[in-house]
Amino acid sequence: MDAKTHAQQQIAQLVSKFHETPKKDRKSYNEQETRLAWILPLFRALGWDIENRHEVSAEEQISRGFVDFGFYLNQIPVFYLETKRITEKLDKSDSMLQSINYAYLRGVTWAVLTDFERLMVFNAEWEERDPLKARFLDLHYEDYAETRFDDLWLLSKTMMSQVPRPIDQFAERVHKKARKQPVTERLFADLTGWRRTLFNNIRQLESVDSHRVDNAVQKFFDRLIFIRAMEDRGVESPQLEPLIRQTTKAADLFPNLLKLFRELDGVYNSNLFAPHDLDQMQVHDVGLIKEIINGLYKTASTRRPAA
Numbered sequence: 001m002d003a004k005t006h007a008q009q010q011i012a013q014l015v016s017k018f019h020e021t022p023k024k025d026r027k028s029y030n031e032q033e034t035r036l037a038w039i040l041p042l043f044r045a046l047g048w049d050i051e052n053r054h055e056v057s058a059e060e061q062i063s064r065g066f067v068d069f070g071f072y073l074n075q076i077p078v079f080y081l082e083t084k085r086i087t088e089k090l091d092k093s094d095s096m097l098q099s100i101n102y103a104y105l106r107g108v109t110w111a112v113l114t115d116f117e118r119l120m121v122f123n124a125e126w127e128e129r130d131p132l133k134a135r136f137l138d139l140h141y142e143d144y145a146e147t148r149f150d151d152l153w154l155l156s157k158t159m160m161s162q163v164p165r166p167i168d169q170f171a172e173r174v175h176k177k178a179r180k181q182p183v184t185e186r187l188f189a190d191l192t193g194w195r196r197t198l199f200n201n202i203r204q205l206e207s208v209d210s211h212r213v214d215n216a217v218q219k220f221f222d223r224l225i226f227i228r229a230m231e232d233r234g235v236e237s238p239q240l241e242p243l244i245r246q247t248t249k250a251a252d253l254f255p256n257l258l259k260l261f262r263e264l265d266g267v268y269n270s271n272l273f274a275p276h277d278l279d280q281m282q283v284h285d286v287g288l289i290k291e292i293i294n295g296l297y298k299t300a301s302t303r304r305p306a307a
Contacts, residue, residue: 003047003158010045011152012145014038018116019142026117031085035068038116039083042144043071047157063246067102071160076237078160079103079110079121086115096131100124105245107238109177110136110167112155117141121155121167123177136176163234194292195221201285216278223261226272228296240293250286257289 018026018038029037040050048071049055057070062080069081082099084090090113103111103124111122121137128134139148153159154167171177199217203210230236243260247253258279265273283289 004153004156007045007047007153007156008145008149011042011149014041014045015141015145027087029086031083031088034085034116035083039081039114042114042116043081043155046153046155062102063105065098065102073157073161074234076234077106077108078165079112079155080106080108081112081114084113084115086117088115090115090118090120093131096120096122096135100131100134105242107241107245119144119152123171125178126176136171190295191221194288194295197285197288198283198292201283201288202281212277213281216276216281219276219278223264223272224292224296227264241297244290244293251284253286253289254283 043056044050054075055072057072059066059068060070067080068083070077071079071081080099080103082095082102084095088095090096096113099111099113099120100122101124103109103122109123109125111124113120113122118141119137119139120135122131122134123136124134126134137151137154139152143149144152154170159166168177195217198220199213202213202216224240227236227239231238231240239260243256244253247256261273261279265275
């Protein structure tokens with residue numbers, strides 16, 4: 001029996017057990033009981049090692065809050081999960097936005113919200129104020145093992161381990177996710193303008209010659225492109241977007257970026273992140289730094305058109 005068939009059978013049993021549980025009893029479950037009895041067994045059936053904290057984290061801190069669960073492959077987060085008790089309506093805007101925000105702050109595309117009775121999947125990168133427009137899947141428990149099993153299976157460890165991921169491909173086909181471009185292609189059109197603006201910004205602040213500033217600017221982009229390439233290949237967790245999203249004080253952004261470079265110097269031990277003139281310079285134009293980092297992920301050609 002293959003993994004998918006086995007999972008479908010396990011989920012069918014879980015759905016049957018839930019269906020046979022009187023509604024009065026279901027409503028008596030608090031959130032923790034709902035997780036233990038229904039939600040975690042569902043994801044266990046989808047192939048996730050629930051007991052392995054390196055694969056499924058619990059109460060992970062993100063910014064000033066704690067997400068219920070993070071799902072990881074090779075130390076890279078693939079989606080975050082928020083759980084609710086069965087009596088709590090998932091359609092509440094606050095609940096949906098909370099789920100989306102945790103994934104967004106970590107630069108992770110997929111956010112899942114469920115009370116087991118219903119399960120919703122959101123594209124946290126889909127730039128919408130209305131969370132319903134960012135919703136990609138909306139499943140009801142009675143369909144988990146039958147008509148919507150293939151959709152639910154997109155969240156399985158098996159499918160999330162594939163490259164490219166089927167959930168990304170499906171979302172792209174139905175225009176719920178921007179098509180991915182290699183970072184070097186996205187950069188080509190914007191790089192010249194960014195270099196010139198950043199050079200002028202540093203040159204105005206630093207009493208050093210133009211050649212040293214030019215070298216610092218080149219080093220800055222070399223580092224950013226390397227980090228993005230490692231993210232694209234799944235070697236590194238998202239680093240740059242979470243940094244700008246979780247830095248609350250504008251003045252801390254560039255120092256936090258330099259701190260990240262120092263940390264990566266310890267990881268890669270290469271000349272790329274070794275101490276450099278760049279590390280002693282300052283960039284006060286926070287908007288420019290954000291524009292550059294955001295541009296590494298999506299340029300004008302890859303942003304979703306306005307509705």
